[in-house]
Each structure stands twice: as C-alpha cells, then as structure tokens.
Amino acid sequence: MGAPIRIIHYINQFFAGRGGEAQAGLPVTFERSIVGPGRLLAQALGAQAAIVGTAIGGDTYVAEQPEAAREAFRRILAAEGPDLVLAGPAFESGRYGVACIYMCQVAADAGTAAVTGMHPSNPAAALRTPGLYVVPTGLSVRAMPEAVADLSALALKVGRRASLGSADDEGYLPTGRRERVLRERQGHERAVVMLLDKLGGRPYRTELAMVGLPPVTPAPPVRDLARARIGLVTSGGLVPRGNPDRMPSRFSRQLYEYDLPDAGLLPGEWESIHAGFHVAAINENPNVVVPLDVARALVAENRIGSLAPRLYSLAGVGTPDVAAKRIAAELVQSLRRHAVDAALLVAT
Amino acid sequence: MVLTALPELVASVGAPRIVRGVRIEHVCGDPSLPPDQDRALRRQLFDTALAALGTAVVTPTVFEPGAAGHAA
Amino acid sequence: MRLELASFVVSHVGFVNDPREAGLQGGILSVDRAGLLRELRADHRLEAVDLDLVRPGEDARLLGLHDIIEPRAKVDGPGHVFPGVASRPLMTVGAGRTHRVAGVGVAACGPGLTAFGGAPGWHESLAFYLDMRGPAALPPFADLLLVCVLAVPRADLPPRERAQAVWDAALKASLHLADLTRGASPDALDVYETPAVAASLPGVVYLPLFSSPEHYGGSVDAFGTSIYGLTRLTPPLWLHPNEMHDGAVGRCGTWIHQNHPIVADLYRAHGDSLAFRGVIVQRTRWTSEPQKRWTAQQTAKMARMLGATGAIVTWDYGGNDFLEVAYTIEACEAAGIKTVWVTVEQEKAGNPGSLLFMPPTADAVVSTGGLLLRDVPPPGRVVGFDDGALPPGVVAEGDQIRSVFGEFDFYGLRNRSRVDF
Numbered sequence: 089m090g091a092p093i094r095i096i097h098y099i100n101q102f103f104a105g106r107g108g109e110a111q112a113g114l115p116v117t118f119e120r121s122i123v124g125p126g127r128l129l130a131q132a133l134g135a136q137a138a139i140v141g142t143a144i145g146g147d148t149y150v151a152e153q154p155e156a157a158r159e160a161f162r163r164i165l166a167a168e169g170p171d172l173v174l175a176g177p178a179f180e181s182g183r184y185g186v187a188c189i190y191m192c193q194v195a196a197d198a199g200t201a202a203v204t205g206m207h208p209s210n211p212a213a214a215l216r217t218p219g220l221y222v223v224p225t226g227l228s229v230r231a232m233p234e235a236v237a238d239l240s241a242l243a244l245k246v247g248r249r250a251s252l253g254s255a256d257d258e259g260y261l262p263t264g265r266r267e268r269v270l271r272e273r274q275g276h277e278r279a280v281v282m283l284l285d286k287l288g289g290r291p292y293r294t295e296l297a298m299v300g301l302p303p304v305t306p307a308p309p310v311r312d313l314a315r316a317r318i319g320l321v322t323s324g325g326l327v328p329r330g331n332p333d334r335m336p337s338r339f340s341r342q343l344y345e346y347d348l349p350d351a352g353l354l355p356g357e358w359e360s361i362h363a364g365f366h367v368a369a370i371n372e373n374p375n376v377v378v379p380l381d382v383a384r385a386l387v388a389e390n391r392i393g394s395l396a397p398r399l400y401s402l403a404g405v406g407t408p409d410v411a412a413k414r415i416a417a418e419l420v421q422s423l424r425r426h427a428v429d430a431a432l433l434v435a436t
Numbered sequence: 437m438v439l440t441a442l443p444e445l446v447a448s449v450g451a452p453r454i455v456r457g458v459r460i461e462h463v464c465g466d467p468s469l470p471p472d473q474d475r476a477l478r479r480q481l482f483d484t485a486l487a488a489l490g491t492a493v494v495t496p497t498v499f500e501p502g503a504a505g506h507a508a
Numbered sequence: 509m510r511l512e513l514a515s516f517v518v519s520h521v522g523f524v525n526d527p528r529e530a531g532l533q534g535g536i537l538s539v540d541r542a543g544l545l546r547e548l549r550a551d552h553r554l555e556a557v558d559l560d561l562v563r564p565g566e567d568a569r570l571l572g573l574h575d576i577i578e579p580r581a582k583v584d585g586p587g588h589v590f591p592g593v594a595s596r597p598l599m600t601v602g603a604g605r606t607h608r609v610a611g612v613g614v615a616a617c618g619p620g621l622t623a624f625g626g627a628p629g630w631h632e633s634l635a636f637y638l639d640m641r642g643p644a645a646l647p648p649f650a651d652l653l654l655v656c657v658l659a660v661p662r663a664d665l666p667p668r669e670r671a672q673a674v675w676d677a678a679l680k681a682s683l684h685l686a687d688l689t690r691g692a693s694p695d696a697l698d699v700y701e702t703p704a705v706a707a708s709l710p711g712v713v714y715l716p717l718f719s720s721p722e723h724y725g726g727s728v729d730a731f732g733t734s735i736y737g738l739t740r741l742t743p744p745l746w747l748h749p750n751e752m753h754d755g756a757v758g759r760c761g762t763w764i765h766q767n768h769p770i771v772a773d774l775y776r777a778h779g780d781s782l783a784f785r786g787v788i789v790q791r792t793r794w795t796s797e798p799q800k801r802w803t804a805q806q807t808a809k810m811a812r813m814l815g816a817t818g819a820i821v822t823w824d825y826g827g828n829d830f831l832e833v834a835y836t837i838e839a840c841e842a843a844g845i846k847t848v849w850v851t852v853e854q855e856k857a858g859n860p861g862s863l864l865f866m867p868p869t870a871d872a873v874v875s876t877g878g879l880l881l882r883d884v885p886p887p888g889r890v891v892g893f894d895d896g897a898l899p900p901g902v903v904a905e906g907d908q909i910r911s912v913f914g915e916f917d918f919y920g921l922r923n924r925s926r927v928d929f
Contacts, residue, residue, distance in 0.1 A: 255928040262928030266853065268877055269927040275850055275876045275920020276769035279820050283848040284781055286872050287710045287818045295925055296851065296866075296873040304496075306452035310489045324463070339907055364827045365795070366723040369462035375478060376458075376465035382475070382482045392486065405827060406854060430489045432482075434463050435440040441796050445831060460795045460828065461723065 093137040093247035096168060097126045098161070098175040098191045100184045104144040112183075114146030115153075116160035118168075125232060129174065132240035137247060141168060143191070147183040154190060161194045170200060172247040177205035177235040178212065180227045185212025192220035201246045203260075205239045213261060214302060221246055222261040262297065310430050312393075319396035319428040320348075321419065324370060324377035324436040325362030325403030337363035338405040343415050345398040345422065353380050362403040365436060377434055396426045437488050439463055439481060447496035453488040454498045455481060510701040511585075511750040512605040514694035518612050521561055521653045532688050537612065539655070544684050551680075553661055553673035559681075560656040560891045562615075566640040570656060571900055572893030573636040573913050574616040574671075576649055577678055577762040579609040580755060581686035589683070590755040592737030594676040602750030607689045613652040613763055614685065616678030617892035618659050618670070636913040637892075637903065644884045644903065644912045648921060649763065656891050657681045668730040675759065700750050702786075705779040711815040712782045714749075714770055715807060715840075715847075717832055719825035720791040733824065734759040735789055744807045746814070747787040749775060757789070760824065761914065769919055770820055770850070785814040790836065792829035804835035808843045821849045824918050834867045841869040848872045852916050853926055876917035877926040880909060 096118075101111040103124040122130050123142040130139050143164055150157040165173070173195035175188035185206045192202035196219030205223040206213055216222050223242055225235035238259055245252060254269070255262045271278065278295075285292040310316050327335050328346065335344055349357070353374035360367040360377065375381045378399055386392045400419060404412070423431055437453035440446045441460045457463030464481050465474045484501040491497075516532060523541035524530055530540040541559060548557045562568045580589045585604010592598035615638075639645045640654075659677040661670035718733035720741045728740035735745060736756050747756065749771045757765040771787065778784040788807050794800045811819055819840050823833050833849065840847045849870055886901030894900050895910075903910045917924060 252929070265929045266926040267929050269925050270923045271925045272923070274769070274923055275874050275917060275925070276773055277920070278925075279770065279848050279850045279874045279920055280773045280777065282872050282874060283712065283818050283820055283846065284777075286846045286848065287712075287782075292872055294871055294873045295875040295927070296853070297928065301449055304450035304452055306493045309492045313486055313490060316489075336907060341907075365460045367461070369459075369465075369467045372467060373462075373465065373474075376462035376467070376474075379464040379478050379482055382464075382478045385479070386482065386486075430437070432485055433438045434457070435438050435442075435446060436460050436463060442828065442831065444797055445828075 092135060093172055093244065094168075094170045095133070095137050095139045095172045095174050095243065095247065096141055096143060096164065096170040097122070097129065097139050098143045098145065098173060098188065099124055099126065100187060101144060101146045102184075104142070106144065109148075112146040112148035114144065115149050116143060116145040116157050116164070118143045118164045125177070125236065128232065128236045129240055132236050133244065136244055137172075137240075139174075140170060145187055145191075147181075147187055150187040150190060151183050157187070158190055158194050161191050162198065165195060165198055165200060172201040172203065172243055174239065174243050175202070175204040177223070177225045177232070177239060178210060179225055179229060179231065179235070180207045180210055182211050185210040186215065188212065189215050189220070189222075193217060196220045201249070203239060203243045203246050205235050208261060216261065216263070218263050218265065221263070223259060224261055256293065314390055315393040316429040317394045317396060317427055318383065318392050319400065319423050319426070319431040320378050320380065320383060320434075321400040321431050322378050322434040322436070323402055323404040324434060325360045325367075326358055326370065326374060326377055326399070326401045327361055329357055329359050331359070331361050335361055335401070335403060337361045337403055340402040340404050340407045340415070341411045342402070343418055343422075344401050346401065348380065348395060348397060348399055352384070353378060360403075362405065362436060364403070364405045377436065379432075379434070396423065396428045398422070398426065437485055439485060443498040447498060450496060452493045452496055453491070454496065455484045455488055456498060456500055457481060509602045509748045509750050510699065511602055511753055513698045513700060513753060514583075514605060514607045514689075515610045515696040515698070516607060516689045516692060517610045517695045518653065521612060521655060523559070523561070530688060532692050537609065537685065537688060539685065539688070544681060547684060548657065548659070548677050548680055551673060551677065553665055553669055554659055554677060555662045556660040557677060558658040560658060562640050562654045562656060562891055564640055564645070564651050564653070567888030568640045569644075569887035569890050569900070570615055570617060570638045570654070570892045570913075571890055572617045572619055572895050573638055574618055574674055575678060575759060575762050576613040576615050576652070576654070576913065577682045577758070578766045579612055579614060579682040579685035580606055580766065581683055581689070582606045582754060583690060587754070589686075590679050590758065593734060593755075593758070594672055594679060594737075596737075598736060600751070601754035601756055602748050606754055607686055607694070608766075609686055609689060610695070611653055612685065613649065613654050614678050614682045615654045615656045615892075616659070616674055617656055618661065618674035619893035620670075620895070637910050638913040639884065639887055641887075642885060644881055646912055646914045648767075649914050652763075655681060655685065658892060660893075668727040671730045700753065700775060702748075702775075702778055702784055705783045709779070709781065709783045710817045711785045712774060712818040712820070713785045713811045713814060713816040714774055714787045715790065715811070715819050715821045715836060716787065717790045717792045717821070717823040717829065717836065719793045719823070719829045721793065723793070723795065732760065733757065741791045741794055744803060744810060745789045746810060747789055749784065749787055752787065764914075764919060764921070769921055770822065774820075782818065783815070785811075785816050790832060792823065792825065792832040794832065797831065800831045801835050804832055804839045807836055808839035808845065811840060811845055812843045816845050819845050819847045821847055822918055823851065824916075826854055834870070837870050838867050846872075848874060850874045850876065850918070850920050852876050852918060853878045874920060875926045876920055876922065877924040879912070879915045879917070879924065881912060881915070882909065
C-alpha cells in the first residue's frame with residue numbers, strides 16, 4: 089500500500105459549526121484540521137487516506153460571489169496539492185449542493201480528483217459536469233452514516249485513480265458518458281423480464297435514464313420592434329441550389345451562413361438537403377422555411393427595424409449534443425457581431 | 437424564438453418562446469393554399485412571432501397563431 | 509387462430525441443373541437454378557436477374573441489400589404468405605399450416621434504391637451491407653445460408669416500381685424455395701395459438717412502431733415496413749401474432765418479423781406468466797403533434813380495451829418518429845398500462861446521447877446500444893450491387909458510414925447494451 093491519499097474536505101458554515109443562516113456569508117477559508125462530518129469520514133477512510141485540511145465556505149457567499157469563492161478554493165488547492173477533494177455531503181440543501189459542485193469543478197479543472205454527495209433530486213446534481221463524481225445520498229442529515237460509508241468508499245477508489253466500473257455498480261450519479269457493455273441476456277429477454285418485474289411490483293433497473301436538461305433563462309422581451317434587427321435561422325437544411333458548400337444531410341457539425349438574396353428566396357435558386365423530411369415544399373417555395381418575403385415586407389412597413397445581413401442554416405439530423413452546443417455558441421457570436429436583437433429560428 | 441410544428445417537443449427542451457407552425461415540411465406556410473393565402477398565413481405566423489418577442493415569459497410558452505392575445 | 513408451423517432444417521443449399529434433382533433431402537436444399545431464373549425473369553420490370561449463394565463464414569460481402577426473407581409457404585388454411593404484397597392475393601392469414609425453411613434466407617439485392625430510400629428529393633437512403641465473416645457478420649443474418657437474388661429493375665421505371673420489382677423477385681424466390689418442402693416431413697412442428705388463460709395473469713400487448721416514409725417516397729406501398737402490403741400512414745392495426753408468422757409484416761428485415769424475438773417470448777409466456785393479447789401496430793412520422801398524439805392515444809385505448817396491463821414498445825427509425833414513441837408510452841401509462849421500451853442509442857459510445865428528450869413515464873428502458881463499425885477489412889468477394897456511396901471494400905470514410913443489415917438492434921436480438929459511467 090502506498091502513501092495515504094491526501095484529501096481536502098469542503099463543508100459549509102453550518103456543518104462546520106460556525107452557525108446557521110446568519111453565518112452563511114462567510115468567505116472561503118482553510119484550516120489544517122478535520123471539522124464536523126470530516127471526523128466520520130476520516131474514520132471511514134481509515135489508514136488509506138488522510139484529510140489534511142478542511143475548507144469552509146458560507147453558502148450565501150458562494151451563491152453571491154461564485155468567482156471569488158472559486159478563486160479562493162483554487163488558491164487553497166494550489167498551496168496544499170491534495171490528491172482528492174471531498175465536498176459535502178449536501179443532502180437536499182440546494183445552495184450547499186451548488187457550492188460542492190463548484191468546488192469539485194475547481195478541483196477537476198486543476199486535474200485533482202473530486203467526489204461529492206447529495207440527494208439525486210438536489211437541483212445542484214443536475215449541474216454536475218464530467219470529471220467529478222456525485223454519490224447519491226438520502227435527503228437529510230439522518231442519512232449521514234450511509235452517506236459517509238458511500239462517499240469514503242468511492243473517494244478511496246477515485247483517489248487511487250483505480251479504474252471505475254459503471255455508475256450503477258460503483259454507486260455514483262451518471263456523468264453523461266455511456267459505454268458499450270455486453271449483458272448476460274439478449275435485449276428481447278431483458279424486456280420481458282423487466283416488464284414482468286414492473287407488473288409484479290418487483291424492483292427493476294432501467295438501462296437508459298431520463299436526461300434532465302438545465303433550464304433556459306428567457307431573454308427579456310424586445311422593447312422596440314420597430315428598431316429591432318431580426319436574424320433568420322433555420323435547421324431546415326436550406327442551401328443554395330446544388331449545395332456548393334456540401335452541407336451534410338445528417339450529423340451537422342457546423343453552421344452555414346448565406347447572404348440574404350436581394351431578389352428574395354426564389355425556387356430554383358435554393359433547396360433543402362435535410363434528410364429528415366420531404367423537402368419538396370421547401371424546394372417549391374423556400375419562404376416556408378425562411379420567411380424572408382414576409383420579413384422584408386415587415387421592414388418596409390416599419391414594423392421591424394432591419395434584418396441581419398446573413399441567413400443561418402444547417403440540417404440538424406442526429407447532431408450530437410456537444411456539436412449543437414458549439415454551433416449555438418458560434419451562432420450567438422455571429423448574431424452579436426451583426427448587432428441582432430432577436431433571432432427567429434425555424435425548426436423542422 | 438422558435439417557429440416549429442412540434443411546439444411541445446421544443447418546450448420540453450426549454451425554449452422560452454415558441455410559435456406553432458403548420459407542418460414539419462412547411463413550417464411557415466401551406467403549399468396547398470393559393471399563393472396569396474399561403475403568404476397571408478406566413479404573415480400571421482410572423483406577426484405571432486413578433487408578439488412573442490415582445491412578451492415577457494418565465495417558462496416555455498407556446499404562442500398559437502390566430503388566438504386572440506396569442507399566448508397559449 | 510391456430511397455426512401449425514412446420515420447420516425444415518437446411519444445412520446446405522446448392523444449385524442443380526436437372527430440375528428433377530430439385531428438392532429437400534437430408535437437410536440439403538437443391539434448387540433448380542435455371543427454372544427459378546426463368547420464373548424471376550418473367551417479370552418485365554426487371555432488366556436482369558441473377559442468383560448467387562453465400563455461406564456463413566465465407567469471405568464474402570453482400571452489397572445493395574434491401575431485405576432478407578425466410579422462405580415460407582402456406583400449405584393449408586386460408587390465404588398465402590406475404591398477403592397483399594406486390595399484387596399477391598389479400599386475405600387475413602395466420603391459421604392453418606405453414607412450412608418454413610430454417611437456416612436459409614433469401615437476400616434481396618438491387619442497385620441504387622433501398623427499402624427505405626433513394627427516391628429523388630429524398631436525402632435519406634439506408635444502403636445496407638452484410639459480411640459473412642468478420643465484425644460485420646451480424647447474427648442472426650450472417651448465420652444463415654443466403655440465396656441472393658440480384659435484381660436489376662429497368663431504369664425507366666419510377667422509383668416505386670423499381671423497389672417493388674426487387675422485393676417481388678426475392679419473395680418469388682422465397683416461395684419457390686419453400687415449395688421444395690412440400691411432401692417432406694418436418695424436423696419440428698410448433699403450434700401457435702392463444703387459448704384463454706387464467707384471469708389473474710396480466711394481459712400484455714406488443715406495440716411495434718413502424719416509420720412510414722409516405723410523404724417522401726410518394727408511395728403507399730413501396731418504402732418502409734409493409735403491413736399486408738401497405739406502408740402508408742394508417743391508424744393502429746390489431747394483429748394476431750400468427751399473422752406475422754405468415755409474412756403479413758415485412759420489407760425492412762422481413763426475416764426478423766417472421767422470427768420475431770419479442771413475439772416468440774410473449775407466446776412462450778402466454779398462460780404461464782402473462783396473457784398475450786396481441787400486437788398493435790402503429791405508423792410513425794406523422795407530420796404534426798396532434799397527429800402523433802392521435803395514433804398514440806388510439807393505441808393505448810385499444811390496448812386497454814383488449815385488457816392489457818402491460819406493453820412492450822419498439823420502434824424502427826429515429827428523429828421525430830420518437831415523438832410517437834414518447835406519446836405512446838405516456839398514453840399507455842396514463843391508461844394504467846405499464847410499459848417497457850426497447851431502443852437503440854444513436855450516438856457513438858462515449859458521447860452524450862442525442863435522444864430528443866425522455867418522458868418521465870419512460871422509466872423502464874432496455875437499451876440495445878449502437879453499433880458504428882468503421883474498421884472492417886475488405887472482403888474476399890462482393891455479391892450484389894455497389895451503392896456508389898463508398899468503394900465496395902470500404903465501410904467508413906469520414907462521416908460516410910455504411911450500415912450493416914441489422915445493426916440497429918430494434919428488437920433486442922443481441923446482448924449489446926450501454927451503461928452509464
């Protein structure tokens with residue numbers, strides 16, 4: 089057995105015994121001691137790991153000054169050089185959960201292993217990113233003994249950089265990575281067994297869990313449409329006839345931009361190469377997927393101020409999440425460059 | 437804001453402002469209509485889109501074209 | 509509906525020159541090559557037809573593969589196999605006695621068009637291949653002795669006619685082969701019927717969803733899975749599982765529907781752990797949300813009226829077909845019918861999924877994963893037609909990847925799955 093894994097434990101003001109809500113504005117500090125639930129964790133970790141210090145942060149401080157909080161923690165990690173960060177457990181506490189995720193993210197960014205724990209329904213759990221592990225716990229501090237056992241078990245494996253099994257096998261929340269596996273029975277058999285278990289009230293385990301999406305913050309409404317610049321975007325795969333840029337019909341990985349034609353979108357000059365539906369209607373009248381004729385009329389009538397000079401197009405058939413996120417960032421950048429106030433996205 | 441024939445799907449991924457279009461293959465029009473009616477339909481959809489852009493929303497909201505006040 | 513399915517196990521297929529030598533003897537199927545070709549060439553829609561044979565383990569690749577069909581023939585009872593398909597008589601099937609040739613498939617190969625694409629303006633075209641050896645030799649298809657019907661339809665015919673002509677040639681060959689079993693005694697005889705069972709057993713329905721490219725291909729019967737000859741968007745249909753044994757469902761993997769693993773499981777469990785209440789078939793790729801909800805709600809209602817409290821749901825495509833799946837699951841669960849959904853995953857292992865969303869009620873999912881084969885060695889010989897997408901020896905180049913027949917394991921034929929890390 090090698091040297092013990094050096095762990096920094098992150099907890100909030102409450103679990104550090106500094107006080108409740110009134111002390112939630114405490115900035116992030118560090119002390120070379122084991123504090124609060126860290127004692128139980130140290131016991132469970134045994135000789136294979138040592139909690140070399142505890143970072144303590146007020147939940148309100150972290151919520152209101154996340155960058156300062158993260159920077160403070162970054163400096164602590166740089167000075168102490170732990171093998172692993174262990175945060176929480178936060179149970180159902182939302183702000184504490186968020187703080188734990190932030191600190192684990194700081195650790196992951198610095199190449200340090202990171203483990204935290206909270207109830208799966210804690211909204212912070214949905215903010216987890218690859219590179220850190222979230223152990224599911226019970227709802228309240230009454231579940232501390234099991235949480236301590238589960239956290240320490242995973243922390244030892246992660247801290248040793250042991251190769252981890254699947255989320256279900258090792259007891260952590262899925263990190264978003266799905267890998268191939270060969271199961272004992274064929275899919276059709278597994279389906280019938282799963283159905284009979286479900287009908288019989290016996291436990292069953294789904295092989296594909298619901299993907300929660302982070303909420304979208306709505307942009308404020310456009311105050312003065314008559315002065316607003318509108319950008320036209322479509323995922324309908326509209327391209328100049330002949331598809332000169334060879335936009336793929338599936339698995340779009342980039343965005344394409346075309347100058348808005350002065351003469352409008354004429355059939356014969358534009359077409360759709362989208363693989364996901366019958367494109368005849370668009371080929372006969374491209375305005376049904378990019379309503380340029382009406383947009384121009386509205387500009388002429390001063391109902392809207394102007395149009396972005398470029399139209400944005402792609403065919404998003406089977407586009408992976410990561411590509412979609414990158415395309416979205418590029419689109420926003422381009423729209424901002426052209427001083428666009430609002431975008432109309434025609435989705436097929 | 438998103439113009440789509442599948443507003444429930446788009447709402448489920450969190451888009452705040454959504455206008456219901458006609459069909460997947462022709463979201464902003466209807467080729468079975470005579471050209472001037474197709475264009476009027478497209479105009480109505482765009483007007484609904486503009487109304488949506490001018491409306492404050494908190495959660496995904498579907499705006500139905502032709503409905504008085506628009507928001508569904 | 510009582511069906512006797514007589515199985516004739518074949519371990520070797522060969523062509524003979526003398527028609528008197530054609531037949532089935534000791535597991536060896538001897539085919540009158542000239543006679544069969546004459547029969548196939550009588551179809552004026554075809555410019556050329558040829559036959560070939562490939563064996564499991566052979567260093568061979570089939571290209572331009574439309575379908576694989578198990579040779580079956582109805583020897584007693586109403587109707588014929590493959591009812592309503594390509595102008596065959598239309599009659600409800602699933603009763604009487606049907607012969608099947610086990611271990612053999614007829615591979616339908618044609619140039620350009622596939623069973624689900626190729627019409628002008630249609631930018632989706634699934635061109636399938638199958639290797640008989642190596643990573644792309646997928647079971648169960650690569651374990652079959654395949655009689656390959658290589659049919660070249662006349663170029664002046666519209667896409668619908670060309671697709672139908674290729675499939676029809678393979679169906680004729682299937683019937684020809686199955687007819688060779690008449691008079692022979694079977695290796696196995698299975699009886700399929702669903703007698704009344706204990707009322708305490710949960711009623712279960714199988715709910716397959718089949719994509720219909722009706723809007724694309726300009727055809728109501730030529731592209732996509734065919735139900736009694738129709739591929740168009742129709743309301744849900746209630747089928748007795750025996751109808752699938754007699755080829756009422758086919759076109760995109762006919763062999764799978766003739767030997768459906770989920771249907772087989774539910775049949776086996778009937779009277780034991782459940783009451784199999786039948787198959788409710790839906791079409792997907794309706795083009796608006798209300799239409800998609802319509803088919804799902806009617807299906808859930810039918811299932812409930814049939815006394816189902818459980819359902820297994822499958823689909824066969826991707827993209828917006830998923831909405832019908834989601835709505836079906838939601839409608840069934842709302843009607844008190846517990847569902848399990850079997851699905852592929854459409855992204856490369858390692859990347860986050862690109863499934864559109866998941867309804868909370870889809871809490872029991874079997875994942876058969878995804879299979880993107882890139883490093884497949886070129887074959888010793890190629891049978892069939894080059895689809896023009898990539899050189900015949902290459903299966904992946906950049907984003908262009910050929911699909912292996914059966915790689916999308918919609919029905920859970922294999923053990924492959926995915927797991928969260």
